[in-house]
Each structure stands twice: as structure tokens, then as C-alpha cells.
Amino acid sequence: MRAHRAALGPGAAVAATQPTARSVAAVRRQGVAPCRQWTFPMAQLAALRGPRLPMQHVLSPSGADSSRGGGAGRGRGGIACRATLAEVLTGVGLFFTPGALACLYALYLGKGDFGDGLSRLLTQVSRGYFQHNLGGDHVPICDGKLSDLTGDKPLFTFLYDWFVRQGGVYKLEFGPKAFLVVSDPVVVRHIIKENYDNYDKGVLAEILEPIMGKGLIPADLETWKPRRRAIAPAFHKAFLETMMEMYGKCTERCIQKFDGLLSSGSTPTVDMEKEFLNLGLDIIGLGVFNVDFGSINEESPVIQAVYGVLKEAEHRSTTYFPYWDLPLARYLVPRQREFHADLAVINGCLDDLISQAKSTRQEEDLEHLQNRDYSKVTDPSLLRFLVDLRGEDASDMQLRDDLMTMLIAGHETTAAVLTWSLFLLSQSSEWQQKVLDEVDDVVGDAVPDLEAIKGLPSLRAVLAESLRLYPQPPILIRRALADDVLPPGLGGHPDGYPVGKGADLFISSWNLHRSPHTWRDPHEFHPERFSETFTNDNFEGHWAGFDPSAGGNSLYPNEASSDFAFIPFGGGARKCVGDQFAFLEAALIMAMLLRRFRFRLTGRPEDMRMATGATIHTADGLMMTVERRTPGGAVEAKEEGEVVVLSPA
Numbered sequence: 001m002r003a004h005r006a007a008l009g010p011g012a013a014v015a016a017t018q019p020t021a022r023s024v025a026a027v028r029r030q031g032v033a034p035c036r037q038w039t040f041p042m043a044q045l046a047a048l049r050g051p052r053l054p055m056q057h058v059l060s061p062s063g064a065d066s067s068r069g070g071g072a073g074r075g076r077g078g079i080a081c082r083a084t085l086a087e088v089l090t091g092v093g094l095f096f097t098p099g100a101l102a103c104l105y106a107l108y109l110g111k112g113d114f115g116d117g118l119s120r121l122l123t124q125v126s127r128g129y130f131q132h133n134l135g136g137d138h139v140p141i142c143d144g145k146l147s148d149l150t151g152d153k154p155l156f157t158f159l160y161d162w163f164v165r166q167g168g169v170y171k172l173e174f175g176p177k178a179f180l181v182v183s184d185p186v187v188v189r190h191i192i193k194e195n196y197d198n199y200d201k202g203v204l205a206e207i208l209e210p211i212m213g214k215g216l217i218p219a220d221l222e223t224w225k226p227r228r229r230a231i232a233p234a235f236h237k238a239f240l241e242t243m244m245e246m247y248g249k250c251t252e253r254c255i256q257k258f259d260g261l262l263s264s265g266s267t268p269t270v271d272m273e274k275e276f277l278n279l280g281l282d283i284i285g286l287g288v289f290n291v292d293f294g295s296i297n298e299e300s301p302v303i304q305a306v307y308g309v310l311k312e313a314e315h316r317s318t319t320y321f322p323y324w325d326l327p328l329a330r331y332l333v334p335r336q337r338e339f340h341a342d343l344a345v346i347n348g349c350l351d352d353l354i355s356q357a358k359s360t361r362q363e364e365d366l367e368h369l370q371n372r373d374y375s376k377v378t379d380p381s382l383l384r385f386l387v388d389l390r391g392e393d394a395s396d397m398q399l400r401d402d403l404m405t406m407l408i409a410g411h412e413t414t415a416a417v418l419t420w421s422l423f424l425l426s427q428s429s430e431w432q433q434k435v436l437d438e439v440d441d442v443v444g445d446a447v448p449d450l451e452a453i454k455g456l457p458s459l460r461a462v463l464a465e466s467l468r469l470y471p472q473p474p475i476l477i478r479r480a481l482a483d484d485v486l487p488p489g490l491g492g493h494p495d496g497y498p499v500g501k502g503a504d505l506f507i508s509s510w511n512l513h514r515s516p517h518t519w520r521d522p523h524e525f526h527p528e529r530f531s532e533t534f535t536n537d538n539f540e541g542h543w544a545g546f547d548p549s550a551g552g553n554s555l556y557p558n559e560a561s562s563d564f565a566f567i568p569f570g571g572g573a574r575k576c577v578g579d580q581f582a583f584l585e586a587a588l589i590m591a592m593l594l595r596r597f598r599f600r601l602t603g604r605p606e607d608m609r610m611a612t613g614a615t616i617h618t619a620d621g622l623m624m625t626v627e628r629r630t631p632g633g634a635v636e637a638k639e640e641g642e643v644v645v646l647s648p649a
């Protein structure tokens with residue numbers, strides 16, 4: 001955010017309207033009238049953030065005129081030496097006046113806030129030049145303020161306010177960029193399932209490319225198809241069962257750590273968000289490469305590098321101006337230097353692991369790999385599977401990209417689900433009691449297996465409710481590969497919303513999951529909702545409603561049971577490949593920790609604040625006291641109001 005302010009703040013804005021000596025010279029050389037100079041920085045912005053456009057569009061809204069205007073005559077050789085002082089002053093005045101006027105106009109548009117005003121000015125000027133067809137003439141438009149991006153409230157909460165006012169499809173304009181924000185299940189179903197191959201990851205792929213390359217999440221469709229075919233079968237039943245044993249071992253380490261803290265007789269305070277991140281990192285390291293990061297108890301350089309890269313991915317996804325693409329930024333900006341150093345550490349580590357795995361490759365058919373006796377397999381990791389799979393000769397680079405993708409995708413997301421689940425559960429003695437009764441009955445002191453997790457419906461409903469209220473990530477990103485027409489959704493324009501090739505879309509899972517049209521009491525913590533049906537006749541048959549029996553054998557309520565009103569792991573062809581891996585992991589960790597410890601929030605729940613990046617995390621950690629729990633004991637009933645759920649308001 002800070003970088004964003006620096007790049008687009010008042011200083012930059014003034015620079016944008018007052019050209020540098022070099023740009024003036026360039027304009028003179030081209031014979032372009034100086035008064036058209038204001039368009040230049042916008043061209044840069046648009047080119048950096050969106051698809052490039054022909055330069056004549058940028059230089060002059062009125063086309064060829066600009067190259068023939070008064071500037072051409074003034075700019076042709078020798079003017080400076082023949083000019084009188086008055087002419088020079090007039091020239092300077094002519095040159096700066098538009099800039100000054102633009103500044104004043106920006107201040108007026110922003111009602112005194114220059115940044116907001118500049119953003120609006122850029123929006124007004126760029127409409128029709130840089131924006132793709134985004135919803136046609138009848139789409140509701142929201143004018144984003146820069147202060148929304150830089151303020152304390154996460155961006156996705158603003159998207160909710162607008163959704164409530166404007167409906168399930170609206171256009172959000174920020175400076176020269178515009179997005180279509182989608183919060184309606186019928187429209188979401190169209191984008192991610194029915195017409196999924198008309199969309200790629202757009203802006204997200206641009207941001208993640210330096211980190212994940214062409215890994216499965218950002219990959220273009222052509223790269224994605226064969227990789228998805230190779231990777232999805234790796235998450236088979238025997239693999240997941242073996243992973244659960246590994247989750248148990250990692251969770252035991254966490255339990256031992258808490259036991260150690262409790263042995264002094266005091267009541268320790270622990271940041272549970274951090275503990276979940278460490279636990280998640282150990283698990284993903286073992287699952288993906290069979291490498292034990294041991295991060296619960298120590299910090300290795302690789303772990304530090306992973307955290308550094310994660311932070312940078314987050315920084316980039318929340319920074320408006322991609323300054324890291326500027327020439328030399330990677331050498332001159334300290335955080336970019338650190339990022340590239342971190343990336344080199346991880347890539348070095350991954351390259352070693354890949355070359356080791358390839359040097360011991362034992363090619364096998366898919367069926368054989370899936371039916372191995374996993375009790376005898378020393379390396380059950382995804383890397384081993386992908387290297388040994390017959391017919392899969394992915395390059396080292398592709399393997400590296402896929403592994404890096406899974407390392408990043410599978411770590412923070414699960415930690416975030418655990419963090420918000422514990423936050424919610426710690427406020428409800430009723431749900432704690434339900435969950436603990438199940439855990440004591442079904443699991444006891446054992447490490448739960450797949451069947452045991454199936455026997456914990458209350459715990460699974462709590463995890464799902466946490467994913468509904470705090471979806472990870474809160475926004476999914478898409479870009480249209482060809483023209484399309486989105487369906488109207490609830491209350492939308494009957495003709496639907498046309499989108500042009502290159503149009504950027506935000507699918508707001510946050511809005512979808514808290515929509516008053518698809519959920520009863522959408523901002524309240526009610527895990528029991530997932531065992532009840534819900535319909536809304538206003539959709540006139542276009543939305544099937546929520547039906548718990550429509551989810552098949554899924555461990556969690558999903559896009560099928562909710563007809564795309566609940567997409568905790570996405571949906572359609574690009575649905576998360578690690579959904580079962582992650583859901584089982586979260587359920588197992590919760591069951592084992594809750595069985596042994598009692599966690600209490602140290603502060604007031606209403607003081608918790610969200611921070612956003614790739615996932616929603618807490619602004620100040622999840623600080624909790626840890627006490628030993630006597631298994632089988634009742635949860636002390638206390639006077640409780642509604643569970644505090646952090647909401648858009």
C-alpha cells in the first residue's frame with residue numbers, strides 16, 4: 001500500500017501533469033502539441049496494468065489531429081533561439097496551464113482529496129479508450145476511490161457495499177482501469193463452469209508469473225490442460241490416507257510444543273495464526289516434496305525465503321501500481337532485491353529436489369502408482385508421483401512452477417481456515433460442546449483417519465461456515481479470452497451483460513457467501529445452515545437453492561449443493577486440486593488440538609481486524625491463552641451473545 005501511495009500519490013500526480021524535460025523534448029520531436037501531454041502518464045499506467053493499445057489512441061482522443069495541431073508548427077526547429085521573453089512566458093504558461101487546471105479539476109472531482117480526484121479524472125478520460133466492453137451500456141457503474149484501496153478497510157468489503165446497492169453484476173472503475181464485479185451465483189456458474197474455457201487468470205497470472213511461472217493456478221489454458229490431467233490423479237485416496245498420518249505427526253509436534261509451554265504451570269498466550277502457518281508449512285513441505293521444514297520449532301533459510309515470497313505475492317496483489325516491472329526496480333528497490341534473493345533460495349532448493357527425484361525416477365503407470373502399498377513407500381510426495389508417472393515428461397521448469405504453486409496455494413489458505421474457525425468457535429460454547437462431544441466419541445486420543453473425519457459432521461460444518469464467512473481467497477480473478485454475454489442473474493438487465501475480449505472480472509466469493517439473496521442471516525455464524533435447504537423464488541428457477549443432499553459424497557458443502565452460491569474451493573474445471581488434502585488437514589488438526597487444549601481469545605472479538613492479501617488474515621494475530629483440557633469434560637457454559645463475525649459494515 002505504501003508503494004501504491006508513493007506511486008500514485010500527490011507527488012506522482014503532479015509529475016504526471018507536469019512533463020519532464022525529456023518528455024517535452026520527445027513531444028517536440030514528434031511535433032505533438034504540448035497541451036496534449038497529460039495523456040502520456042496514463043498510457044504508461046494502462047500499458048503497465050492492462051493490455052496495450054495503439055499509440056494514436058493514447059496521444060490523442062481525436063486521432064490524427066494531434067500530430068497536425070498547432071504544436072507541429074511551434075515544434076519545428078529553431079523556435080527557442082528566435083523566441084522573445086514574452087513568447088517563452090506564453091509558451092510556459094500554455095504548457096503549465098492545462099496541468100494546473102487538471103490538478104484543480106482533480107481536486108474538485110475528489111472533493112478535496114487529490115488522489116481520489118486524479119483517479120476519477122483518469123477514469124473519465126480513459127472511458128472508451130482503455131476499457132474493454134464491460135457489461136454494455138446498462139451495467140451499473142461504481143466509481144472506486146483511491147482512498148478505498150489505501151484505507152484500513154480491505155477492498156473486498158467495499159465490493160460488498162456496492163453489491164448491496166448495485167446488484168450481482170456491476171462495473172467498478174478505478175483510475176484508468178475497470179473491472180466487472182460478479183456476486184451472483186447464476187453468473188458465477190456461467191463463468192467458472194459453463195463457459196470456463198473462455199476465461200483465464202488475467203491480472204492474477206500477471207502478478208504471480210514471477211513466482212509461480214506457468215504453475216497450475218496462473219497457467220494459461222493451453223499449459224493448464226495437460227498439467228491438470230497429470231496433477232489431479234496424484235491426490236488419490238491412498239495418498240490422502242498416507243497424508244493424514246503425516247498430518248498427525250506434525251500436529252503431535254505442535255501438541256508437544258504447547259505441553260512444553262504449559263509444563264511451567266503458567267497459562268501461555270500463543271499467536272495461533274502463526275502456529276497454524278508453521279504447521280501448514282511443515283505439512284505442505286512433506287506432502288509436496290517430502291521435505292521436513294521443521295518450522296514449528298525452528299526457522300530455516302528456506303522457510304524465511306518462503307515467507308518472504310508469500311509476503312511479496314501479497315504485496316503485489318494489493319498494490320495498484322506495478323512498480324516492480326520498471327527497469328532496474330529489482331536492483332534498486334530493497335524489497336524487490338530481497339524478493340529476488342528469496343526466490344533464488346527457493347528455486348535452488350526446488351531445482352535440487354527435482355534433479356534428485358529425476359535421477360531416481362522409476363517410471364510407472366498411473367494405476368500402479370495409485371495402488372502402491374503406501375506403508376512401504378518411503379517418499380509418498382507429489383513430486384515423486386509426478387516424476388514417476390509414465391508418459392509425463394514435464395520440463396524441470398514446469399515441475400518447479402507446479403510445485404511452487406502448490407507450496408504457496410496449499411499453505412496459507414489452510415492456515416487461514418484454521419485461524420478463522422478457531423476464532424469463531426472460541427466464541428460459541430454451544431458449538432464447542434457439539435464438536436468436542438463428537439471428537440471425544442469418534443476420535444479419542446487417536447490420530448483421526450478418513451472414516452473418523454466423516455464421523456465429525458459438526459466439526460466439518462464449523463470449517464465450512466468459517467470458509468463461508470472468510471473465503472480464501474475472497475476474490476477470484478478472470479479475464480475474457482473472447483467476447484461473451486453474462487446472464488442477468490437476480491434482478492439484472494434482461495439482455496444480460498456483454499463482455500469484450502480482454503475484460504477483467506472479479507468474482508467476489510465474499511459477496512457470494514454473504515449474499516442476503518442466498519443465505520438466511522448471512523453475516524451470522526450458524527453452521528447448522530448446511531443441514532437445511534434454502535431457496536429463493538426471486539431467481540425464477542435460475543438458481544436451484546441450497547440442498548445438502550445435492551453435494552454427493554463431498555466432505556463439505558460445495559458448489560453442487562449450493563448451485564454456486566458457496567464456492568470455498570472454486571468450482572468447474574479450475575476447482576482447487578487440493579480441496580480434500582486441505583479439508584482433511586484442517587479437520588484433523590482441529591480435532592487433535594481441541595481434544596487436548598482449551599483456547600480462549602485474549603482480547604475482545606470485536607477488536608479483531610482483518611488484513612487482506614492472497615487470503616484474509618488477521619491484522620494483529622490470533623492471540624489466545626492455551627490451557628489443558630480434560631477429555632470428556634463439559635465446556636463451561638457462559639453468558640453469550642451472538643458470535644462476533646467481522647462484517648463489511
Ligand code: HEM
Binds near residue numbers: 477
Ligand atoms: C483450505 C485450503 C484451500 C483453499 C480454501 C483453496 C482454495 C482454492 C480456490 C478457491 C481455488 C480456485 C481458484 C480460481 O478459480 O481462481 C483453488 C485453486 C487451486 N488450489 Fe487450492 N485451496 C486450498 C488448498 C490447496 C492445497 C492444499 C493445494 C495443493 C496442495 C491447492 C492447490 C490449488 C491449485 C493447484 C489450484 C489451481 C487449480 C487449477 O487451476 O486447475 N489448494 N484453491
